[in-house]
Amino acid sequence: MSANPRDMPRREGAFEREPARRIFASELRECRYQFKDGDDEKSPTFVLLPTGERSNRIFLVGTLTEKTRQGEQNVFYRGRVVDPTGTFFIMAGSYQPEAMQQLAKIEPPQFVAVIGKPNLYQKPDGSFMNSVRVESITVVDKDTRDLWVLDVAKQTLDRVDALKAGTGKDVPKAKEQYPTIDPAVFRKIAYDALAQIRM
Amino acid sequence: MDYSEAADRISRKYQKSGQAVDVKKIEGKLRRLVDEFGVQPSEAERSVINELNKEFNIPAAGSPAGGGRAGGANEQKRIADAAPGDWVTFEAKVVALSAPASPSIAQSGILADESGAIRFVVWAKSNAPKMSEGSWYRIESAVVDEFKGVPSLKVHSGTTIREIGEDRSLIPTPLPIKDLHPGIGGVRAKVVQEWDASHERMLQSGLLGDETGTIKFVIWKEPGKEKLKVGAVYSIFYAQVDEFNGRLSLNLNAATIMQEDAEIAVSGGESAVRGAIVHIAPGSGIIKRCPVEGCNRALSRQNYCPVHEIQPKFVYDLRIKGWLDDGEKTHNILLQRDATEALTGITLDAAKEIAENNPLGMDEVFLRMRDAILGRYIVCHGREIDGRLLVNKCEKVTFDSGEHAALLNRAGGAS
Numbered sequence: 299m300s301a302n303p304r305d306m307p308r309r310e311g312a313f314e315r316e317p318a319r320r321i322f323a324s325e326l327r328e329c330r331y332q333f334k335d336g337d338d339e340k341s342p343t344f345v346l347l348p349t350g351e352r353s354n355r356i357f358l359v360g361t362l363t364e365k366t367r368q369g370e371q372n373v374f375y376r377g378r379v380v381d382p383t384g385t386f387f388i389m390a391g392s393y394q395p396e397a398m399q400q401l402a403k404i405e406p407p408q409f410v411a412v413i414g415k416p417n418l419y420q421k422p423d424g425s426f427m428n429s430v431r432v433e434s435i436t437v438v439d440k441d442t443r444d445l446w447v448l449d450v451a452k453q454t455l456d457r458v459d460a461l462k463a464g465t466g467k468d469v470p471k472a473k474e475q476y477p478t479i480d481p482a483v484f485r486k487i488a489y490d491a492l493a494q495i496r497m
Numbered sequence: 498m499d500y501s502e503a504a505d506r507i508s509r510k511y512q513k514s515g516q517a518v519d520v521k522k523i524e525g526k527l528r529r530l531v532d533e534f535g536v537q538p539s540e541a542e543r544s545v546i547n548e549l550n551k552e553f554n555i556p557a558a559g560s561p562a563g564g565g566r567a568g569g570a571n572e573q574k575r576i577a578d579a580a581p582g583d584w585v586t587f588e589a590k591v592v593a594l595s596a597p598a599s600p601s602i603a604q605s606g607i608l609a610d611e612s613g614a615i616r617f618v619v620w621a622k623s624n625a626p627k628m629s630e631g632s633w634y635r636i637e638s639a640v641v642d643e644f645k646g647v648p649s650l651k652v653h654s655g656t657t658i659r660e661i662g663e664d665r666s667l668i669p670t671p672l673p674i675k676d677l678h679p680g681i682g683g684v685r686a687k688v689v690q691e692w693d694a695s696h697e698r699m700l701q702s703g704l705l706g707d708e709t710g711t712i713k714f715v716i717w718k719e720p721g722k723e724k725l726k727v728g729a730v731y732s733i734f735y736a737q738v739d740e741f742n743g744r745l746s747l748n749l750n751a752a753t754i755m756q757e758d759a760e761i762a763v764s765g766g767e768s769a770v771r772g773a774i775v776h777i778a779p780g781s782g783i784i785k786r787c788p789v790e791g792c793n794r795a796l797s798r799q800n801y802c803p804v805h806e807i808q809p810k811f812v813y814d815l816r817i818k819g820w821l822d823d824g825e826k827t828h829n830i831l832l833q834r835d836a837t838e839a840l841t842g843i844t845l846d847a848a849k850e851i852a853e854n855n856p857l858g859m860d861e862v863f864l865r866m867r868d869a870i871l872g873r874y875i876v877c878h879g880r881e882i883d884g885r886l887l888v889n890k891c892e893k894v895t896f897d898s899g900e901h902a903a904l905l906n907r908a909g910g911a912s
Contacts, residue, residue, distance in 0.1 A: 315820055315827040318775050357773050357822060359872065411872020413775045434776065436871045444896050445874045449773075451904050453824050489908035492901065 316342055318357035318413055320450040323384035324487050325349065326356070326428050331475040332418040345416045345428075348479045349457035350472035356430060357413050358386055359438060359446035362406045375401045379412060382447060382491040388412055390432040397432040404437055411438045411446075444495045451488040458484050500524045500531075503542055507549070516553050523549075577612035581643040585650070590633045590667055592735050593751040596719075604628060607681055607735045607751055608636075608650065611667060614681035614735050615641070617650040625652050626660075633661040646740050647679045669734045673709040677745055683734040684712070684747070687761045688725045700724060705733075705747065706763035710881070713746040722750065730757045744883055770830075770886060771876045771894060772823035781818050782863035783848040785811035798859075813852070815845050817866065821877060821886070829885040830877055836888050840875065841866045 331346040344352035360381040367375055374391035375398055390397040397414075404410065414430040421427055458481045460466045461473075504524035511518045523545055530541035549555075574585045587610060594606035604619040604627065617639075619625050628634055637657045639650050652658065671685040689711065690704040700716045701724045714736075716722055725731060736752035738745055780795065787794045787802040788810050794802050802808050817832040817840070838844050843851075848862045855861040874894035879887045 315829075317825055317827045318773070318822045320824045355775075357775055357824070357872075411773070413872070434871060436868055438872050441896055442873055445894055446773075448896075448900055448904060449824070449874070451908060455904070455907055485908055489905065492905045492908060495901070 316354040318355040319347070319351060319353040320446075320453040321347060321349075321353065321356060321358075322450055322454065322487055322491060323358075323360070323379075323381045323386045325383075325454065325484060326386065326416060326430075327384055328476070328479065329416070329418055329428055330426055331471075343415075345418055346468060346472060346475055347457070348472060348476040349454065349481065349484055350461040350466050350469040351457050352468050353416055355413065355433075356416050357411070357446075358430070359409065359411045359443045360386065361443075362404060362408050362410045362435075365401060365404070365406055367402075374398065377401060377406070379410060381450075382494040383487050386412070387427070387429040388414060388432050388435070389429055390435070394432055397434055400435045401432060404435065408437050409440055409443045411436050411442060447491050447495050451492050454484055454488045458482075458488075500527045503527055503538070507542065507546060510546075511549060511553070516549075518549065575612035576608065576610045576615050579615060579641045579648060579650070581641055581648055583641045585639055585641055586635070586637045587639070587650075588633065588635045588661060590665070591628050591630050592667075592753065594628075594630045595751045606630070607737075608634075609667060609669065609681075609735060614669070615648055615650050616644075616681060616737065617652060619652040620654075623652055623654045623656060625656060625658050628658065628660075631664075633663065633665060635659045635661055647737070671732060671734070674705070674707050674712050675709040677712065677738050677747075679738050679740040679745065681735055682738045682747075683732070683736065683752075685730070685732045685757070685761070686712075687730045687763050688727050689763055691727045703727070705731075707761055708763070711763070713744070714749055715746060716749045719750060725749075725754070726756075730759045730761050731755060732757055768881060768886070769876055769878045770821055770823065770828050771874070772821045772828070773872060773874050774819055774870050775822040775827065775872075776820040777863075777867045777871055778818040778820075779863075781816060782866050783845075783852050783859050784814050784816060786814050788812050813845060813849050815843075815848055817841075817870070821875070828877075828881075830879075830888055831885055832877075832888045832891065836891050837866070840891055840893070841869045843869070 325347060328348045329345050332343060333346065334341050334343050342354045344354050347353055358379060358381065360379040363378050363380050365375055365377040367373060372392055374389060377388045379386040379388055390401050392398065412430065412432055413434045414432040417429050417431055419427045419429070461469055461481050501524055504520050504527060507523050508518045508520045526545050527541050530544065531538055574583070574587060576587060576589060579585050587608065589608040589610045592607050592609045592614065594604065597603065597605050601621050602618055603621040603623070603625065606617060607614050608617050635658070636652065639652050639656045641648055641650055643649065669683050671683045674684055674686060677684065684705065684707060686705040686707040688703055689706040692702045694700070694702060698718050700718045700722055702713065702715045703725070704711050705714050716724070732755045733747070733749060734753040737748040739748055785796040785800060787796055787805055787808050789802070789805045789808070792802065792805060794804065796802050796808060796811050800808050800811055815834045815837040817830070817837050819830055821828045821830045832840065834845060843862065843866060851862050851865070852859045857864070875891050876894060877886060877888040877891040879889050
């Protein structure tokens with residue numbers, strides 16, 4: 299590999315890990331648009347959130363309600379993690395051995411914290427399916443779940459405000475891709491989620 | 498693509514500067530690039546412009562807009578706006594001269610105007626008049642290029658230099674350390690640390706800090722150079738900001754340094770980050786360190802130190818390397834033993850016990866710590882060095898019902 303910094307678009311020192319976005323299940327369910335940033339084979343893939351932010355990774359905390367082992371030769375696990383607004387579909391296969399072992403050990407129901415990459419699929423009937431490829435999953439307590447709901451509500455409201463103000467570089471793209479979505483919906487979602495905890 | 502419109506646009510640019518161009522020919526070239534070769538229209542336009550520039554001997558600039566301006570070289574610019582590849586004309590003051598590094602260089606130093614400063618080099622072959630420190634000059638048709646990632650102005654044989662008689666006032670403004678970028682910059686900062694010189698030609702190196710962060714500085718041995726005093730505050734202008742491996746450092750050899758009678762509350766890079774732990778890196782948990790005095794390197798599983806080889810009498814230690822994520826940015830964090838014990842609830846003694854008696858050994862400590870803290874919300878206090886937060890204190894975030902109520906109000910209020 300060349301040592302000349304100008305030959306490398308992403309320098310070693312300039313590497314930034316993609317942040318894990320905070321979104322509720324009901325917002326992830328609305329995602330319909332996925333894109334690559336750059337033409338490189340290894341360029342990161344992003345799911346565009348309707349609230350106008352790109353997401354290559356998400357952090358979620360909820361209740362693991364179900365897990366199934368699938369496949370014979372290539373074993374993988376699927377699971378459902380429920381938050382106050384809906385359900386995240388998670389999966390871990392042999393390409394994520396650590397995550398698969400972690401998931402294999404957890405017996406639902408449990409509060410879990412999941413770090414993973416969102417993926418968007420179009421089913422043969424044309425409908426969309428969002429799932430999260432797990433990088434890591436651990437059992438946590440209810441306090442962590444409640445903190446997560448506060449965190450996601452705050453960041454969702456921040457995004458809704460930025461969307462209204464038109465700031466943020468992915469806002470125009472979001473308006474183009476999700477012309478029919480009213481940001482007020484996500485304000486309501488945040489309110490309902492907040493209202494469900496500690497009441 | 499509307500070829501005639503694009504061709505018109507391009508030709509107008511050249512007609513303005515008195516060049517005769519054939520609109521039909523431009524249109525034909527565009528059409529050929531796009532239709533025959535499948536070139537992107539914007540790229541096609543750019544290559545046609547570049548070709549015309551070559552034809553008319555207009556130096557290629559970074560952007561098509563700059564290239565299209567035949568008079569670009571004579572247009573006066575501010576130093577802060579100069580980008581590598583530009584032909585420029587400045588009115589600027591020589592604020593520092595430094596010893597030329599090679600016989601092919603007649604003069605080198607730093608030029609400044611009210612917008613900023615830039616390094617310059619006068620080639621010996623250019624036969625340019627000698628400039629003197631502290632005087633103002635009008636420098637026409639010099640070239641900005643890049644040397645080690647830092648913009649630099651080259652005075653060549655086509656450059657004209659004329660002294661401006663008057664002494665204009667020039668008040669440089671220091672930048673917050675966190676806003677420094679490669680090039681020339683000034684800071685108002687305190688010397689917070691002095692390090693052992695790592696090279697015999699080095700006079701002094703250490704750490705400068707202000708309210709926004711810290712930066713490494715270096716002074717090389719040269720007649721007349723003096724060391725900075727640790728704990729003193731200085732205004733430093735026209736220092737060279739270098740970048741190496743993504744880290745910035747200040748070279749003070751050509752800088753103007755004034756000691757100040759003031760105190761700065763150095764943040765020390767001390768900052769607090771709140772977020773969730775999203776990854777625990779390998780090498781976390783219980784580790785073995787080299788016992789050789791002053792070494793302390795982490796040993797491999799085979800007790801191998803990269804410098805002192807096999808060390809059977811290693812010393813155990815605890816640490817966590819990981820990523821703390823606030824949803825906007827992910828911070829690389831490093832927790833030393835104290836912070837690790839406090840956060841995971843596993844003491845060094847308990848970890849030793851597990852490492853020596855559990856079938857999984859040191860891995861078991863890693864797994865237990867991971868399960869105890871991964872996915873949890875914590876606040877880390879520490880200083881950030883080279884993009885990594887060295888944590889001296891951290892605690893778990895607790896549920897704040899006041900925050901809950903405030904968020905409910907915010908979400909419900911405007912619906």
